[in-house]
Amino acid sequence: xxxxxxxxLLALVCTAMQAQQNKNVKVxxxxxxxxxxxxxxxxxxxxxxxxxxxxSTENNSWHDNMxxxxxxxxxxxxxxxxxxxxxxxxxxxxxxxxxxxxxxxEDDQTVLHCYFRMPADVVNNLWLASEECVxxxxxxxxxxxxxxxxxxxxxxxFSVKGKEGDVLDFKIFFPPLAPDTKDxxxxxxxxxxxxGMDVSLQYHLDVAHYDTxxxxxxxxxxxxxxxxxxxxxxxxxxxxxxxxxxxxAENTLALWLTPEATYxxxxxxxxxxxxxxxxxxxxxxxxxxxxxxxxxEMQEYPTGPMFWMEGCSGDYFAIVHVFEPLPLYLDKITxxxxxxxxxxxxxxxxxxxxxxxxxxxxxxxxxxxxxxHPRVVKK
Numbered sequence: 345x346x347x348x349x350x351x352x353l354l355a356l357v358c359t360a361m362q363a364q365q366n367k368n369v370k371v372x373x374x375x376x377x378x379x380x381x382x383x384x385x386x387x388x389x390x391x392x393x394x395x396x397x398x399x400s401t402e403n404n405s406w407h408d409n410m411x412x413x414x415x416x417x418x419x420x421x422x423x424x425x426x427x428x429x430x431x432x433x434x435x436x437x438x439x440x441x442x443x444x445x446x447x448x449x450e451d452d453q454t455v456l457h458c459y460f461r462m463p464a465d466v467v468n469n470l471w472l473a474s475e476e477c478v479x480x481x482x483x484x485x486x487x488x489x490x491x492x493x494x495x496x497x498x499x500x501x502f503s504v505k506g507k508e509g510d511v512l513d514f515k516i517f518f519p520p521l522a523p524d525t526k527d528x529x530x531x532x533x534x535x536x537x538x539x540g541m542d543v544s545l546q547y548h549l550d551v552a553h554y555d556t557x558x559x560x561x562x563x564x565x566x567x568x569x570x571x572x573x574x575x576x577x578x579x580x581x582x583x584x585x586x587x588x589x590x591x592x593a594e595n596t597l598a599l600w601l602t603p604e605a606t607y608x609x610x611x612x613x614x615x616x617x618x619x620x621x622x623x624x625x626x627x628x629x630x631x632x633x634x635x636x637x638x639x640x641e642m643q644e645y646p647t648g649p650m651f652w653m654e655g656c657s658g659d660y661f662a663i664v665h666v667f668e669p670l671p672l673y674l675d676k677i678t679x680x681x682x683x684x685x686x687x688x689x690x691x692x693x694x695x696x697x698x699x700x701x702x703x704x705x706x707x708x709x710x711x712x713x714x715x716x717h718p719r720v721v722k723k
Contacts (some may be wrong), residue, residue, distance in 0.1 A: 370543040372454075372521075374446035377426050380537070382441040385464040394464035394508065398535070407474075408575070412466070413495050416512040419459055438647040439463070444511075445536050447545065454488065454518040458536050462506045470535065473516045474499040477532030481525050482542075488518045490532070526673070544673055553672055555600040555708070558607050559715045560664055561587040563644050563653075572649050574687040577620065581646060584654040587663035590717045595699065597679070598710035599670075601643065605640060606667040608679075608707075609714045614659035620689060621663070622650040626682040629667050637668040650687060656721060662714050676701045 357520065385394040419425070426444055444459040454478075458472065477490040492498050494515040506512060516533065530538040566582040573579045592611045600607040606629065612621065624647040629637040641647055643664035654660070670677065683696035 359575065370449040372447045372449055373441050373543050374425065375444055377411065377438040377442050377444050380443050382439040382463050384439065394468065395466045395468065396464040398467055398469045407471075407499055407501050409501040409503075410497060412503040412505050413497060415495050416504060416506065416514060417494075418506075419457075419511045419513040422459060422511045443536055445533075445538070447530075447543070449520065452520050454521050456490075456516040456518070456525045456530070456533070458514040458516065458533060460504075460512045460514060462504075462508050462510050462512065464508055466503060466505050468503040470497075470504055471504050472502075472514050472535070473533055477516055478530075479518055479521065480531065481522065482527040482529060483525070484522070486522070486527075488521060490516050490518055492517045550673050554602050555607075556713075557602055557605075558600045558609070558664075558711070558714075560609075560643065560662060560714075561585075563587065566654065567605075569646070569649060569651070574650055577650070577652075577689055580620065580650050580652055580653040582654065583645070586653060586655065586659075587664075588655075588716075588717050588719055589660050589662055589714050591658075592713050596710060596713060597699075597702065597707055598714050599704060599707040600711065601670055601672060601704075601708065604669060606637065606670045607643075608665045608667060609662045610665065611713070612661050612663050614655050614657060614661070616657055618652060618654050620650050620652055621645075622648070622687075623663055624648055624665065627665060627667075628680050629670065630678045630680060631674055632676060637670055640666045640668060642666070650689075656719060670704070674704055677704055677707075678702065 383396050383399065387394055389500040422444070425446065431643075441463055442459075443459055446457050446459075448455045448457065472493050473490050475489060476623065479488040480486075481488070490498075494517070497514075504512065521528075521700075526545065528543050530537070530541050530543060545644075563583045564585040566584055570579050572581075591607050594611075594613070596611040598609045600609075608629075623637055623645060624642045631637075638642045639647070643666055645651060645663060653661070679699040679702060681697045
């Protein structure tokens with residue numbers, strides 16, 4: 345019996361607002377690629393053609409079989425739609441297929457593109473959609489019912505004939521969604537695992553909603569690391585003159601969202617005139633779907649190695665992390681700092697921490713807290 349493993353069970357959803365060659369097409373949401381088991385093909389001894397019997401679903405047992413269709417559009421740019429989302433490490437003894445879909449707004453209607461890579465010359469027993477296929481607006485409760493498919497296989501079982509390896513573009517059509525629709529669920533497309541799948545989308549994700557890249561005071565590198573060894577503090581880099589800020593509450597963060605990167609400033613307190621820090625090894629931001637946005641670099645400071653900061657007790661300064669870009673539609677984010685490796689130092693500690701459900705709107709509003717504030721010392 346074929347092993348029924350699904351890699352990345354949840355089709356994590358990300359949104360995009362990218363222009364297509366057709367200016368009337370807007371991408372509202374698309375799945376992350378995940379892998380599902382594919383039935384074994386049977387090879388005809390005479391024709392050498394491969395045929396796959398697709399697993400039946402609970403929806404098609406009482407519907408007519410319309411026979412073979414061969415006029416399904418082929419999507420030739422599938423790798424540009426889903427770049428860098430091919431899972432690795434799949435068992436070689438099993439066959440898998442990539443499950444992919446995207447939701448678009450096209451010519452005053454909503455279109456769900458269900459992509460299907462042909463595993464053989466003929467695939468039998470396929471099912472796309474019926475009137476049970478709907479989009480639910482989770483804010484208003486409005487149900488948008490599907491009203492047809494391309495090719496016309498609505499409410500019918502069918503077989504498809506094509507070239508092995510081609511990616512077919514099955515389309516399901518719905519009425520246009522209301523302009524302020526944000527959170528939806530998609531039902532009734534079982535072969536694409538859309539059985540009440542929650543999806544977040546956002547219209548009008550305009551570049552004007554992005555922040556400009558923040559500018560911070562450049563710290564001074566007093567001495568670079570020399571033959572760095574985490575257990576030898578004399579080998580660590582030394583900095584002074586950081587980007588000072590006014591005192592703020594512990595764990596204060598601020599975000600700047602740009603198309604290329606997410607900048608996160610962390611308020612950091614000096615307890616001594618010379619203090620060691622280590623930042624960035626494995627830090628990630630994670631959304632509610634479990635998708636992780638990885639750290640690209642630490643601005644001005646080393647990513648991972650320990651370093652010294654020289655200043656005054658009571659200083660507050662900003663350490664800036666640069667992560668992969670966050671989608672503009674996200675409301676909450678979790679900040680994860682893994683535990684660091686032990687190192688030889690007085691009171692050595694690099695504890696891991698998780699800050700869940702951080703409100704992105706609030707973090708963006710915190711930007712003003714990180715304005716440069718020169719040190720004032722009275723003696």
